[in-house]
Amino acid sequence: MIQTLRLALLLACLGAAPATSALAQQKLKYPKASPTDIYDAVEKPAEPLGGVEAYGRYLGDKLTYPTAALQAGVQGTAEVTFVVEKTGYTSGWQVTKSLSPECDAEALRLIKAGPRWKPAQHRGGVVRQRVTVPITFQIPAGAGATAQAAGAPAQPQATPATSAAAPNGGFETITPDEPARPxxxxxxxxxxxxxxxxxxxxxxxxxxxxxxxxEFTVEKDGTLSNIKPVKRLGSGCDEEAIRLIKTAPKWEPAKYKGQPIRQRMVLPIVFQL
Structure with a gap:
């Protein structure tokens, strides 16, 4: 009887072992994320398809300065917060840092019309992530002036270079160590x-x-692109200014930490009889 009891206890213990092991393994698994959960911090943040630099180019190229804001001298940064869905599309757009009604509307338009994103990943799965992107509105130096004094050409004015990824998954503006120059x-x-x-x-x-x-962009190789007038004169002068910049010699690109980067520039083309 004693031997039979011992054998029964031994078999019971052996039989319980796999169940205990399975329970332990189950505890080590991450809890399954709810499809509606939105994460602020993730292991692998969402990023625009094509990369951060291409997204920064998109923002710079497609931004249209609202006329009312330009005339009122409004400049600064509006921040737009939105959700990058598991499909890569964005949703839930809202201005979380306002600049002006016109600039806020333009910032929202830019984000809504932007490219798809590569969704975030967290704990081995694809998740929804909340992202904030700053949209900077900066009036080109001298854009409000009416004329240029004879014999005193204005200097090219640099604006901050392409946006780069920030630690929180958003973007920040880079100021080059060496601005672009002819x-x-x-x-x-x-x-x-x-x-x-x-x-x-x-x-x-x-x-x-x-x-x-x-206004134009000095590319990494020194070529000039995204050429457009931001203050017009008319009577054929705008077209001539565009032609001049398109045929201009290359520039020395801007540099950041020793590496060439793209930079937006503004300069006046003077017409004087």
């Missing part, structure tokens, strides 16, 4: 502009004088 210096660049500028016949006939404020 290869042979600013004086040589404006001398080239003066030599190659063709005064439009219509502007000459109408005696139109002033300046066109141009």
């Amino acid at each position: 290869v042979n210096g600013t004086d040589a660049f404006f001398e080239w502009v003066q030599q190659n500028l063709k005064y439009p016949a219509q502007a000459r006939q109408r005696k139109v004088e002033g300046r066109v404020t141009m």
Whole structure:
């Protein structure tokens, strides 16, 4: 009887072992995330398809400065918070740091119309993540001026370079250590502009004088892209200013920590009879 009892206890213990092991393994598993959960911090944050740099380019290229904000001199940063869904689409957009009604609306438009994202990953699965992106509105230097003094060409003005990833999964603005500049210096660049500028016949006939404020991006290889006027003069002057920048010599690209980066520039093209 004693031997039978011992054998029964031994079999009972052996039979219980797998169940205990299974229970322990079950405790080690992460709890399954609810489909409705939204994470602020994750192991692998969401990122735009194409990469952070391409997304920064999109923001810079597609931003349209609201006329009312420009006329009122409004500049600064609006922050938009949204959810990157498991599908990579965004939802739940809201302005969490307001700048002005016009700028807030433009910031929302940019984010809503933006590219899809690569969704976040956390604890071995794809999850929804809350992301905040700052949209900076900066008035180009001198954009509000009406004329340029004779013999005193304005200097090119740099604006912050492409956005980069921030630790919280958002973005931050990079200021280059070395701003972009013309290869042979600013004086040589404006001398080239003066030599190659063709005064439009219509502007000459109408005696139109002033300046066109141009904005463009100096790429990593020194070429100029995204060329557009931000303050127009009309009578053919805007088209001539665009032509000049498109045919201009290469620039020395901006640098950040020793590496070339893209940078947006603003400079005036002066028309004076």
